Amino acid sequence: MREKATTLYIGPQHPGITGNMMVKVKVEGDTIVKARTEVGYLHRAFEKLQESRNWLQSFTLLCRFCVPEPDPVEESYARAVELLEGREVPERAKYIRVLMLELARMGAYMLWFGGQNASLGLYTMGQWSVGDRNYILDLFEELTGGRIYHMYIWPGGVRRDLPEGFADKVLRTMDYLEKRLKDYDDLMFENTIFQKRTQGVGVISKEKAVEWGVVGPVLRGCGIKSDIRIDDPYEVYDKLDFIVPTHEGGDIWSRALVRRQEIRQSIRIIRQVIEKMPSGEYYNRIPNPFKWTLPKGDAYARTESVRGEVGMYIVSDGSTHPRRTHFRGAAYVHGITLLENILVGENVADVSAIMNSLGVCPPEIER
């Protein structure tokens, strides 16, 4: 007997949704037959606002593109401006940027651990990992003055040098977090509930991943080795030794494993950065920002974030203000066309788990 179809609205206010958006699903019994992402609850027209700000004033908006991990957005904007202007960045600043990006990556993954597990009803993991994330936020606070929004990476380098004794603190934190990874494994990957709810759920095949423009950990969870840090190296990633973990399978479980392994790689990168960081200048001073003009042209810089490729495209008409800026977010691809497609045939109880596993970040869709 065919069951009657019902429409359910998951979001915009829903504990399982990663932010202000809605997934409208049509279900027959427990099975989803149609899904539609509805956005429009959060649009702030940042790209338009940037046109009325000068090149430097954009930074207060940039970090709000994606709250859990704002640094890749700042970095890609800063690098796009440097590309367009041809501005050199001191070597030390590049290392500090990588340090920032990797710390942000770890912090965002730890927050994601909480979200992914909470979507399955496992709340202890989130309390542990988000608690540990605070140690990273403490580092950010000391370095930049802000725990979440940093506005630290800017054109020409970084805003200030590392404080005295900061490197030791970073290394101590890394030692602690590395020890904790074993606990995470015990609590998360050894957990039967987590295994049963994630293995074989939300599967994306390799072919589909390429066709639908999947990026980042989700693509690596499909067994495709793709990482901008390796493929199109920026800053000093080409001088650092790390591997890009991949997993066959394409389900939530594989994506979780990829992220878990990337935390270890981030720790490895951070240790190398501290070891190799040269002394010297950290900032190539920009002119007075109110008179600072960029040459005519456009530039696109992209960065590997925890969600995948994020990029900033800027166009200058030779004035003190951008002609147009455009932010490319990974969630823009994952959260709409891909999510709508892979939810079909899944159980309605898994919507939140699948959405979290794709790393959908609604502020990135509605900039």
Place this chain on the structure above:
Amino acid sequence: MNELKEVIIKRIKANFADAAERNDFKDNRLDIAVKKETIPSILFYLKDEMGFIHLSDIICVDWLEEGELEVVFILWSPVDKIKVFVRTRLDRDNPVMDNVDMIWRQANTYEREMREMFGVQFTGLVAPDEFILEDWQGPPPFRRDFDTAAYAEKTFWQRPGREDAQDVRETIAKRDGEEIPDFAKKYSR
């Protein structure tokens, strides 16, 4: 890398005679400008024959003074490690171009947003009418001639007590005839 870029340009020029290239970038970037009619075929060619399988971004830029809208596609080849910017210009008063979401599925989202924010019409685009804006009747809001500040002032209003840009506490005290306590006075502007 430069030889590789030359080879790519040569192959594109052999198939698309009207393509105008720009190859003076220091990094792995290449620019190709074509007519809007050529866009689907050149994108198909770049993806299927040249290995540019990843679509990074689609952007619309409003060139108000020139009366044109520019649409830029950024493609990436994971094998050759080259970025290609394919750009085309549309008439600003009648911006119509072909839909390309059969080449990359995610293009659908970009096109929906461009249709709403810039008024670009994509022939053959199958998508719900509304994306981000709800019941929007006005001009496309991301175009250069749309004044966001004027629109906001017309549509929204300031909270009472703020219109004179004074301290809210002072304004309310004045309005209601209240006395501001001494400890609060030092915080007054």
